Amino acid sequence: MGRGDLTDAEWERLQPFLPVGNGRCGRWRDHRQVIDGILHRVRTGVQWRDLPERFGPWKTVYERHRLWSADGTWEHLLHQVQAAADAAGGDRLGHLGGFHDRARASARGRRPHHPAAGSCAKGGRSGGTPGRNTVAESVRPPGGGGARGEGLGRSRGGLTSKLHLSVDGRCRPLSLIVTGGQRADCTQFQAVLDRIRVPRIGLGRPRKKPDSLAADKAYSNGPCREYLRRRGIRHTIPEKSDSRAARLRKGSRGGRPPAFDEERHKKRNTVERAINKLKQSRAVATRYDKRGYVYLGTATVAALGIWLRT
Template identity: 80%
Template sequence: MAEPRRPPGGGGAGGEGLGRSRGWFSSKLHLSADGHCRPLPLIVTPGQRADCTRFIAVPEKTRVPGPGPGRPRKKPDSLAADRAYSNGSVRQYLRRRGVRHTIPEKSDGRAARRRKGARGGRPPGFDEDRYKKRNTVERAINRTKQFRAVATRYDKRGYVFLGTATAAAVAIWVRT
């Protein structure tokens, strides 16, 4: 009998969304939110997995509903993310899709750019007013964690936990 494939870096069985983070099993819920703090797509990853590794999967699953009838948009007007997503591949992906983005630069990235001198390029643009709206994602995460089953993750299977989080997201959409 074949053993289940484990994700790189150890952790739980592959695909279950469980991994060791600070000594205990945990998982992360990646999502984007609209302007009303409602979650759009949900992705579950193990706790030790870096945030930026699953960045591209979230915008690819995002569908922004319009005000009237018709298909939802696949491309947001703008995007604001925290420092965890400040790397070249994320910025390049957003530029390629034509999405305006506001992501603060990490201090080590700033130091590396300065160390390279003229070859380091210019600093990325940063709009403070647009970045202030990033709290909508944090508030959407807090809304989903108001549901006890999402906050504590009693579910053992990754797909069951994703279903629980999706049910919480649907409840949030119905309430607003």
């Protein structure tokens, strides 16, 4: 067994939820061998063609990853592992954040290299303004061209993507969304929380919200706080200085200051530690995938590995 391959215990946790029967082109190749190949590529960022021979044909490994990214298999596996942890009494506290990842650049660093940015170069202008994509477009299956829907956008760092995520108190990702790099964190606040879905073992509805939530000042605005109050989610978000000044100027009409638990907010670095764990996977830290839904699948595989090994 190579470093980074599934252990017997991890394989036993995944095996019951894997697709069974025939694949689109005949009988499935051994799932464990293929998943080990996908984990190797996500961890090292190696090109698909350069995968070691012990993982089988590289094209089989790539096609399995692409197919499971499109049909939601990776997300389903992540939900099932989360359900097992929740049944065992997992941490139900939530944290939100996001980070940029540079689309793979050429040697001189001037123009984006084709593996990640080819869709933008092919139809960026005809397909719409790069990065102006909705959440639905950022995770849609194959179809359409250009940067629109591929999670690529212009920012100060050049052509970048941004991964928005929520994590639990043990630095394990709960939900993931890919957008263009210029997207502000607060614009994806509701979308990230709406994608939390932890099934229950046995009867009962899936868990769709954390018991409480901590976030930084990027999410300190009226719509975010109103959304949390409407869903009954206790939260700790510091108030921005300009918002506090505006409230004080209004006097009694400004209302009460938002509740803030300083001790609870000290654990806010949980999301930064989770981001560091994700960035240990080179294919997540630097985006090599051209299509947005494939890159989201790559990030989901990295998150699945964190859940299996934490």
